[in-house]
Amino acid sequence: MYLCVVTLPLWGFLLAAGAGRWLGGRGAALLTTGGAILGWVLCCVLFYEVALCGSPCFLTLAPWVQCELFDATWGFWFDSLTVVMLVVVTSVSTLVHLYSWGYMAEDPHLPRFLSYLSLFTFFMVMLVTGDNFLQLFFGWEGVGLASYLLINFWFTRLQANKAALKAMVMNRVGDVGLALGVWGLFTLFGSVEYSTVFACAARETGRTLPLWGAASLDALDVCCLLLFVGAVGKSAQLGLHTWLPDAMEGPTPVSALIHAATMVTAGVFLLARCSPLLECAPQARGVVALLGALTAFFAATAGVVQNDLKRVIAYSTCSQLGYMVFACGLSHYDVGVFHLANHAFFKALLFLGAGCVIHAFGDEQDLRRMGGALRLCPLTYSAMLLGSLALVGFPFLAGFYSKDAILEVAWAQYNLRGSFAYVLGTLSAGCTAYYSLRLLVSGFGAAPQGRRSTYLALHEAPWTMGLPLVLLAGGSLTSGYLAKDMMLGVGTDFWHQSLYQAPGQGAALEAEYLPQGWKLLPLGFTLGGAALAGALHAGWGPVLLGWARRPALRALYGFLNQRWLVDRLYNAFLGRSALAFGHRGTFRALDRGVLAQWGPLGLTRTFRDASQRVAAWQTGYVYHYALILLLGLTALLAWVEGRAFLAHWVDPRLYLLWAGTFLLAPGTSRTP
C-alpha cells in the first residue's frame, strides 16, 4: 500500500504517455484520474495510520548509489509531515485531473497533458516520501522538469516557451544551491540519509569552515543557507521569484497544481523536513525569516496592481509562501506546514475558479475586461468568493486559522526578526485583502466591461469543472477548523518526531496570551483592505481616476505594476551581461579566439606558414641553389668541426632551438 502511493502516478504517466495514442483522450483521462483517486484513497488511509494512529513507517526498497562511504538507497519515510504532504498533493492532483476533463476537453493532446500531470504527481510524491537527500533531489529535479513540460504544454506559443525556460533556469539556480548543500552535508556527516544527518546535527554545531585568514563560517549555517537557496528557487522567494508569475503561461490546471499543492510547496517542505538542521543553525534561520517576510510583503504589494487575473493569484501564492517560509524561519514549522495545507485547498480553489472564469469569458484573462458575471456564473462566483475569503483570512475559514497563527507566533518571538515579520505580514494581510476583493469586484461585481459577444456566450462551468470547485470549497471551509487543534498548539502530538523545535525556541504558549489588540490588528488590516478595494472598485471610480492624475501615485503604480522593477534589473544587469559574456567572452574570445588560435587551428596554421617559408627558399634559380649548397656545406663543416670545440661552453641543443626559431618566427608570408 505504501509503495502503491508512489507507483500509481508513475503507472498513470507511463500508460497515458505510452499508450495514450490508442487510449484516446477519454481513456487516458479515465485511467489517470482513476489512478489518482485510488492514490488519494490510499493516502487518506496512510494519513489515518501514520499520523492519527501514530505509526511512522520506513521502507528500504533497493540500493541505489553505493560508492565507498556514499551509500544512498531508494528508501521511503512516511511520518506525519510526509502524509500531510501526501494528502495535500494527491487530493489537489486528483481534483486537477478531474478538472482537466472539462477544461482541456477540446485539446487534441489531452493524453499528453494527463501524462504530464501524473508525472508531476509522481515526482512530488517521490520528493516528499524519500528518506535521503539524494532522493529528495531526484523528486526536486523531477518536479522542475514536469513543470517545464507543463508550462510549455502549448509549445507553439513563444511566450509559453520563454516562460518554461525561465522556470527551468531559475529553478536550476536554486537547485545548484541545493546540490551544494547536500554535498556540504555529506562532507560534514558522511551520509545523505535523513536519519543520520538529523541525529548528528546537534553534534556538528559550532563546527566552522575557514574562510579567509582568521574569518570563518559556521558549517551548519552554510549548509542550511545552501539548502535554503534551493527552497528559494522552488518556492519562488524574493530573488528567484521571477519565474512564478511567468509560469502562468501554462494551462490553468497546471497553475493550480504548481501553485497550490506541488511545486512551490516543496521549498517549505524542505525547510520543515530539515527542521533538526535549521534548529542548529540560528543565523541561517534568521535569513530564512527575513527573506520570507520580505517576499510576503513584496508579492502582496505587487499583486495589488496586477491586471491579469491569473497573475494576481500568482502573486498571492508568492506572498503566502513568504508567510510559510518566515514561519519556518521563526522555528514554527508546524504552523508553516499547516498554512501550506490550508493554502493548498484555497489556492487550488482560486486557480480552478479562475480557470472557470477564463473558460466562461472565452479565454479572456484581463480583469479590466470582465465584470458582471455574478448572476451568470453563480457557482464560479461562490467558489471564488469562498477561496478569496479563505485567502484573506476571513474568520472561521481556512486561511484565518493558519495566517493568524503565523502572525501571532511572529509577534510572540520578542525579537527583531519576529517583529519585522509581524509588521510586514500584517501589512501584507491588508494588501492580500485588497487584491482579493478587487479581483472579485472587477470580475463579478462591477459593471460589465467585456464585449457583447462574450456575454452572449457566457456559461457556467460543466460538472467536471464544477465538482472539483465544490470539493475544494468544502476543503477551504473546513480544513482550518478541523486541523487547527490537531496540528497546532502545545499539547498535540500529531507531528511525533517529524518536526523538531529546539527547546526555548517555541513561543507557542506566549502566542496564546497576546494582547487582544495585537491579535485583532491583522484582521483589522484585512477588513480595511477589503473595504478599500470594495469601495474603490465598486463605487468610487472617480477617486481612482483622481489618484491616477497624481505623478507620485502614478510612479508608485508603475513601480508596483512592474513588480518592483526586479525583472528589469535582472535583465539589465544579469541577463544581458550573461548573454554578452556567452557570446563575446566564451564563444568569441575563448572558443573561437584562444582555443582556435592557440589550439589545433593555430598550430596547423603556424606549421603551414613555416613550411611555406622554407619552400619559398627554392626559388628555381641555380645560383641560389649553389649558394644554399655552399652555406649548408659550410654550416655542416662548422658543425662537425666546431662542435668539439664549442661543446665546452654551449649546449648543442641550443643550436636546434636557434634553428627552430627561424622556422617559427613570424614572417611576412601569406595567411590564408
Place this chain on the structure above:
Amino acid sequence: MDLVHCLVLSLGLFLLGLWGIFLNRRNLLVMLMSIELLLLAVNLNLLFFAAYLDDQVGQIFSLLVLTVAAAESAIGLALLVVYFRVRGTLAVEFIHLLKG
C-alpha cells in the same frame, strides 16, 4: 717545394671557380667552365699532395678525376645543347621554372 704556396694556388683556382658559379648570371656555359675550373683545382691539389707525400695514389686519383671530368663536361655540354634547342637561350637568370 713549398706546399703552402701550391695549396694557395689551387685554393685560389677553386674560389675562382666558385665565384664563377655564384656570380655568373648570364651564361650556363660559363658555369660549366667554372665547374671544370673547380675540378682542375682539385686535380692540382691531388697532384701537389702526391708529390709532397711521395705517394702514387694521388696521381691515380687525379687521372680518374680527369676522365670523370671529361665525361661530365661531355654530358653537360650535351645537356646544354638539348636545352638550347628547347629554350633558345642559355641565360642562367631565365632558368627558374622549377620553384619550391
